[in-house]
Amino acid sequence: MEENLVLITFSFYLIAALICLIVLWRKQHTLEKIGIICTIIAFILLNTVLICRSLLAGRLPGSNLYEFLLLFAWGMSATYLFIMIKYKLQSSGVFILPLITGVLGCASLFFSRIQPLMPALQSPWLKFHVSVAMIGYSVFAVSFALALISFLKVPVINSHHKSLDDLIYGCNALGFSLLTLVIITGAIWAEQAWGTWWSWDPKETASLITWLVYGFYLHMRHTSFWSNKRGAILTCLGFFSVLFTLMGITLLVPGLHSYI
Amino acid sequence: MTDKKGETNCSTGLGRASFLWRLLTSVRIALLLFSILAVACLPGIFIPQGEDPSFYYHNYGALIGSLITALDFDKVFNSTWFFVLCLLLFINLLACTIRRWQNYYCCIIKKPSIFTGLHFLGSPFIHTGLLLVLLGAFIGAFYSHGHYCEIAVLGSQGITIGKQRYELQAVGFNIEYHSDGSPSQYFTKLKLIKDGNCLYEKTISVNNPLSYQGLKVYQFNYGWLMDLSLEKDGQSRNFQVKEGDQLALNEDGSEILQLRFYPDWARDAKGRPISRTPQPKNPQLVFLRTSSGLPVDIGMLKPQETAELGDGLKITFSGYRNYTGLHVKKDPGVPIVFTGFAFIGCGIPLHYLVSSKRRRKGE
Numbered sequence: 001m002e003e004n005l006v007l008i009t010f011s012f013y014l015i016a017a018l019i020c021l022i023v024l025w026r027k028q029h030t031l032e033k034i035g036i037i038c039t040i041i042a043f044i045l046l047n048t049v050l051i052c053r054s055l056l057a058g059r060l061p062g063s064n065l066y067e068f069l070l071l072f073a074w075g076m077s078a079t080y081l082f083i084m085i086k087y088k089l090q091s092s093g094v095f096i097l098p099l100i101t102g103v104l105g106c107a108s109l110f111f112s113r114i115q116p117l118m119p120a121l122q123s124p125w126l127k128f129h130v131s132v133a134m135i136g137y138s139v140f141a142v143s144f145a146l147a148l149i150s151f152l153k154v155p156v157i158n159s160h161h162k163s164l165d166d167l168i169y170g171c172n173a174l175g176f177s178l179l180t181l182v183i184i185t186g187a188i189w190a191e192q193a194w195g196t197w198w199s200w201d202p203k204e205t206a207s208l209i210t211w212l213v214y215g216f217y218l219h220m221r222h223t224s225f226w227s228n229k230r231g232a233i234l235t236c237l238g239f240f241s242v243l244f245t246l247m248g249i250t251l252l253v254p255g256l257h258s259y260i
Numbered sequence: 261m262t263d264k265k266g267e268t269n270c271s272t273g274l275g276r277a278s279f280l281w282r283l284l285t286s287v288r289i290a291l292l293l294f295s296i297l298a299v300a301c302l303p304g305i306f307i308p309q310g311e312d313p314s315f316y317y318h319n320y321g322a323l324i325g326s327l328i329t330a331l332d333f334d335k336v337f338n339s340t341w342f343f344v345l346c347l348l349l350f351i352n353l354l355a356c357t358i359r360r361w362q363n364y365y366c367c368i369i370k371k372p373s374i375f376t377g378l379h380f381l382g383s384p385f386i387h388t389g390l391l392l393v394l395l396g397a398f399i400g401a402f403y404s405h406g407h408y409c410e411i412a413v414l415g416s417q418g419i420t421i422g423k424q425r426y427e428l429q430a431v432g433f434n435i436e437y438h439s440d441g442s443p444s445q446y447f448t449k450l451k452l453i454k455d456g457n458c459l460y461e462k463t464i465s466v467n468n469p470l471s472y473q474g475l476k477v478y479q480f481n482y483g484w485l486m487d488l489s490l491e492k493d494g495q496s497r498n499f500q501v502k503e504g505d506q507l508a509l510n511e512d513g514s515e516i517l518q519l520r521f522y523p524d525w526a527r528d529a530k531g532r533p534i535s536r537t538p539q540p541k542n543p544q545l546v547f548l549r550t551s552s553g554l555p556v557d558i559g560m561l562k563p564q565e566t567a568e569l570g571d572g573l574k575i576t577f578s579g580y581r582n583y584t585g586l587h588v589k590k591d592p593g594v595p596i597v598f599t600g601f602a603f604i605g606c607g608i609p610l611h612y613l614v615s616s617k618r619r620r621k622g623e
Contacts, residue, residue, distance in 0.1 A: 200337045202305045205304050205305050216298075223291070
């Protein structure tokens, strides 16, 4: 049942992504509205999947890769809808919707039934650590989409007349703060569970690299090295680092975080 | 870790600063250190750390293997060059933090208001926090003491942490299970003893360590211990063996007794022994006696059973019990690191929330 619901959600996101691409090529208001409706339906379905799973498990989903990918897709959708409503940045969907579709596709590959939490995961820090990571990664995904837009010079409608570069900076600054909180909460939790707040586990090290990349971006903005193009390249690099931390480490490198 | 604005603020005061000071507080140096550190961490992810040099020669070839060991890529985070990089970052961060507090002081003098005061506190707080985290990490790297021990339930073990000698006594152990049979949590009732006096008593579990004056005892794992008795030529010897361990039967080690404990013994579809659950519902000990690598005897024992092997050797499975795996640690850097986290945790909302409030108020 849940697998089917994820597949239906995936299909709606796929349709929305395709419509977004068509609209970019040939502007059609009716088609644009259909795309928005598909996105909203997909978001409602994704909410249903997550609420059902939370109710059945009796906890927030986020204890394995499948659950975190669902949360990540939800976070990206919520952030996309927020910036679409607030800044009327519909063209950002050209990149963010295929990304959400890809993440949901990956989630369906790693489908796992609800399993009880292992002792190390039974901590109040789990909710906070995972939620902040989900929001932070989602904000980085949106900044990545905006960076691609600026990079590829996709035409943008922006009701707030805020420059795309300022929006990317805002997203990266917020994401960086959230990533810092993710690392801090993870360190406090690790100190309670494993007796060491930092153990140079591959996931921790990859998170530190991501933090350094975005730290580089934020500091470079105030120097003469800065250009919007370099900022966009760094944003893309930072998001690849996020994806590697989330998926690459889990699948390729064994470590303390291998369950997620 | 400074910015262009920071460099221009209080320019009259900083104009007299030395070249070294400018270099130390330079954002370009910070950017350089950020990029070098990010690249330096990569071998620590992709190359397995802390293995024997032969591992790298075998897996990466002679040339790359020797390069890995020569450049300390097999122990990146314990290498001197990585420590020097972190030290440089610390010095840069220290200089930038001092400068940020100077800038904060200048801003307060120029425009004393509650919003200015709070907003401009954000960045100095974040940088001070990062500085404390690095300081705590350095202190921990040099002055922390750790020890792993396995204590049989109702047993005790002496441990030395720094110059202090303690005794840990496991007075109780309990495992709780999920409905699918997997362990949900395990608890050890623990006594911390020094010079015969019980200093502290607590039931610890995963995520809930014992903490006494900076000393922490963590629940790490658990397992099974088996009590065995071997009898040969009228002489009896008692052993306590950990699950999966093996026992040498003679002095040159050519004759070995391999032991495996199944708390809930059963056979799978292919007839291989398995444990259905981790709970001791049907405990069985399977033993294999080998001589020069060749199997000689194989058998299975229930608790209190005895088996007679060749050469007049008798093996008795007297009983089994849990052991609790504990990680004992004393790290004087942790309180400093956590203070740093608190600074960062306060600095982030100050930096973002107050600035947005100011924007709304049109300041």
